[in-house]
Amino acid sequence: MKPASILIVLVLVVAVAGGVAAQETPLNVVATTTLVADVAAQIGGDLVVVSSLLPPDTDTHAYQFTPQDVARVSQADLLLVVGAGYETFLGRLLESAGEIPSVVVSEGVAILPVHAEDDETTAGEPLGVLGQGLVCEGEEDEAAHDGVEHHDHAHGVCDPHVWMDPANVMIWAENIAAAFAAVDPINADVYRANAVAYIAELEALDAELRALVETLPRERRMLVTNHVALNYFAHAYDFDIVATVLPGVSTGAELSPQALIELVELLRAQSVPVIFAEVTANLQLAQLAAQEAGVTLVADLYTEALSDAGGPAATYIDFMRHNTRTIVEALGE
Ligand SMILES: [Zn+2]
CATH class of the missing domain: 3.40.50.1980 (Nitrogenase molybdenum iron protein domain)
Incomplete structure (x- = not known):
């Protein structure tokens, strides 16, 4: 064995023995939007480097990805997306970037329709719960690809702007903590604790907004x-x-x-x-x-x-x- 190889073996042994040292390189997480990136940064703390694919002050609906964006996504350990048909560019982006582990942070959110059918002056009643049998229009191609019939799915034109209710962002926090724990199980407790603390902040925010609206x-x-x-x-x-x-x-x-x-x-x-x-x-x-x-x-x-x-x-x-x-x-x- 050459000296350099011995050194590498030693470093590996030290890293494994040290446990946490194996995760010294922070997770490289890319979120599609700045909103998702902010929540992910709250949950990840120092253990995760989060960046947003789209910059601040941009309109996601008008976004077209660049070759640089494809390169960033292809290097990520994890891609976080809103889902519910929001990222209309996602299919083409992943085709170019390759198979990146991606997580839909809105899974478990009750999805509202774009327009209420019966009463135009309300926001309508939920079409169903994302990840539990609801297929949003624009995502149906993806569902068809797995070759399974989906007759039991609810279909509809989903409104993806779920973050406009802090209760849904609490679900994001839980999903993101679970996603980080799956990739980095050693630090699962840290992600969980960060999510609990952030959800408490969101509950305080919700109470504050409710009091404001009451005026x-x-x-x-x-x-x-x-x-x-x-x-x-x-x-x-x-x-x-x-x-x-x-x-x-x-x-x-x-x-x-x-x-x-x-x-x-x-x-x-x-x-x-x-x-x-x-x-x-x-x-x-x-x-x-x-x-x-x-x-x-x-x-x-x-x-x-x-x-x-x-x-x-x-x-x-x-x-x-x-x-x-x-x-x-x-x-x-
Ligand atoms: Zn919009």
Whole structure:
């Protein structure tokens, strides 16, 4: 045996004997969005290096991955995705990046429909639970690939913006802790403890947001948003979704002139005071609708991503605080 080989054997023996030393290299985790990355960083602490595929202040619906993104994902130990059809680019990305272990953090979340069928002014009732027999439209191809018939599946156009209710992010925290523990079982207790602590913070956040919303009379809790993004918020905090400017779940949806006229009529009939739009929005249509209906446009919501570190929504908790304050203040005036 050459001296160099002996050294390598010695290092290996020391690493195994040291137990935890075997995980000295932190897990390399890539999350699709900054929201998932923030939660993952809370759970992973020093044991995990988390990065977000999409940068802050970006619109996931308009994202197209680059060769550099493919390279980053292919080097990851674990990829964390929202699921529910949110990452429409995921299939093509994984085709290019290869088989990376990936975890859908929203598994176990009750998924709301994009539009309620019976009553247009509510956020609707859940279509089913993700990971428990619900197939979201856009993910059906994937389900078909395994060659199994899925007659017992509930189908629907899922709203993937589940993080707009902190209760769902508590489920993310549990799923992420379990995913980290599966890859790094030695530190399972640390991930579990971090999740418990973070969930306590989310419970405090939820209580804070609930108290804030309570200051707004029920009849003022009317939401008109640029695209379908606040269903879970409305469901959690008892708001009505009166309308959205863009009809679909994506910011890439189109609006016909007839639909714009109908929207303006609806805004006038319901005496809606505000249209809310996300900071990343193309505001042309929302501006036009607000102008025609004579209502205020507040284009200050963060819906798909965190702000950069200096902005008002640099963590998930600040993101929810900022959005809820913006909504309550605008509707309270
Ligand atoms: Zn969205």
